[in-house]
Amino acid sequence: MHIMEGYLPASHALAWSLVAIPPVVWSARAIVKHARSSPRGKLEIAAAGAFTFLLSSFKLPSVTGSSSHATGTGLGALLIGPSVMPALGAIVLLFQALLLAHGGLTTLGANIVSMAVVGPWVAHGVFVGGRAAGIPRGVSVFLAASLGDLATYLTTSLQLALAFPDPSTGVPGALGKFGAIFALTQVPLALVEGALTVVTLRSLVAVHRKTMTGIVERGES
Amino acid sequence: MDRPSSPPRRKRTSVARTTLLVIVGVALAYAGAALLGDRLRFGGTDDRASSAILEGDPGYRRWISPLWAPSSKTAEVLLFGLQAMIGAGVLGFAIARLRGSSARDARDPRDVDAGE
Numbered sequence: 531m532h533i534m535e536g537y538l539p540a541s542h543a544l545a546w547s548l549v550a551i552p553p554v555v556w557s558a559r560a561i562v563k564h565a566r567s568s569p570r571g572k573l574e575i576a577a578a579g580a581f582t583f584l585l586s587s588f589k590l591p592s593v594t595g596s597s598s599h600a601t602g603t604g605l606g607a608l609l610i611g612p613s614v615m616p617a618l619g620a621i622v623l624l625f626q627a628l629l630l631a632h633g634g635l636t637t638l639g640a641n642i643v644s645m646a647v648v649g650p651w652v653a654h655g656v657f658v659g660g661r662a663a664g665i666p667r668g669v670s671v672f673l674a675a676s677l678g679d680l681a682t683y684l685t686t687s688l689q690l691a692l693a694f695p696d697p698s699t700g701v702p703g704a705l706g707k708f709g710a711i712f713a714l715t716q717v718p719l720a721l722v723e724g725a726l727t728v729v730t731l732r733s734l735v736a737v738h739r740k741t742m743t744g745i746v747e748r749g750e751s
Numbered sequence: 752m753d754r755p756s757s758p759p760r761r762k763r764t765s766v767a768r769t770t771l772l773v774i775v776g777v778a779l780a781y782a783g784a785a786l787l788g789d790r791l792r793f794g795g796t797d798d799r800a801s802s803a804i805l806e807g808d809p810g811y812r813r814w815i816s817p818l819w820a821p822s823s824k825t826a827e828v829l830l831f832g833l834q835a836m837i838g839a840g841v842l843g844f845a846i847a848r849l850r851g852s853s854a855r856d857a858r859d860p861r862d863v864d865a866g867e
Contacts, residue, residue, distance in 0.1 A: 536813035584838025631820035
């Protein structure tokens with residue numbers, strides 16, 4: 531999902547970088563606060579960060595003959611809250627940009643916005659909405675993580691469409707073009723990500739039902 | 752005096768075991784995906800997006816390139832593997848420790864230490 535280095539015009543790269551700064555700074559504070567809030571806080575932050583680190587390294591083959599990778603940002607968004615994810619996502623994206631030439635420094639801001647801001651908040655919103663609508667928790671988690679993943683790719687498509695509008699059909703046409711490349715290949719991966727998030731969250735929550743369920747359910751209040 | 756929590760030594764073993772299990776599981780999944788991807792010659796979505804940009808706007812010049820890139824396909828796979836291993840290790844450790852701390856209820860570990 532990462533926009534590769536140099537594939538956003540400088541003005542767009544700068545604009546997205548500026549947009550990404552406040553969430554990252556805010557989330558760094560949220561991380562410190564959560565890490566200090568309880569003895570388990572640090573471990574939960576570690577689990578959220580490690581999960582997105584792990585899942586974004588998975589380059590899974592996808593049905594349309596293209597390979598792509600998951601985002602893993604839904605787990606932390608549901609376990610702790612979407613506000614801690616931007617800085618964690620930024621670390622992952624920085625690692626990939628510097629060591630793997632995957633994504634880039636100039637496109638870091640745009641990639642943070644799609645993967646670590648939009649994805650986690652969509653996951654959070656879907657989970658809260660799903661629970662309010664009476665959808666069972668496991669199903670809500672699955673939908674939240676899957677749709678959060680897809681929302682990330684939709685955001686990437688929009689970012690590219692804004693930068694490279696179609697000569698005849700403009701931004702909407704370009705959005706369709708990039709969306710088709712990303713979203714279709716991403717659907718199977720989003721389902722995998724949803725399932726992995728359910729399993730991992732369950733292993734984290736079930737062992738600590740008394741306290742951690744409270745964290746997962748806090749989004750509903 | 753009876754303690755509801757498991758003895759420290761057993762707990763340490765189970766932390767190591769859970770961590771190891773997660774790492775092994777991830778390694779298998781990762782190797783499977785990498786092998787399958789290589790065999791079927793999957794290209795990356797990101798690359799397809801890049802070529803779509805150049806198709807729609809042939810005049811676009813990539814204005815900056817990565818400072819450093821893995822020198823070979825093998826190096827790239829290994830680095831992605833390294834990323835997966837770090838993630839799996841930390842995740843496994845965190846899950847195992849959170850399991851351990853559930854046995855001690857929500858008490859601060861320092862309270863437990865003080866009682867020993």
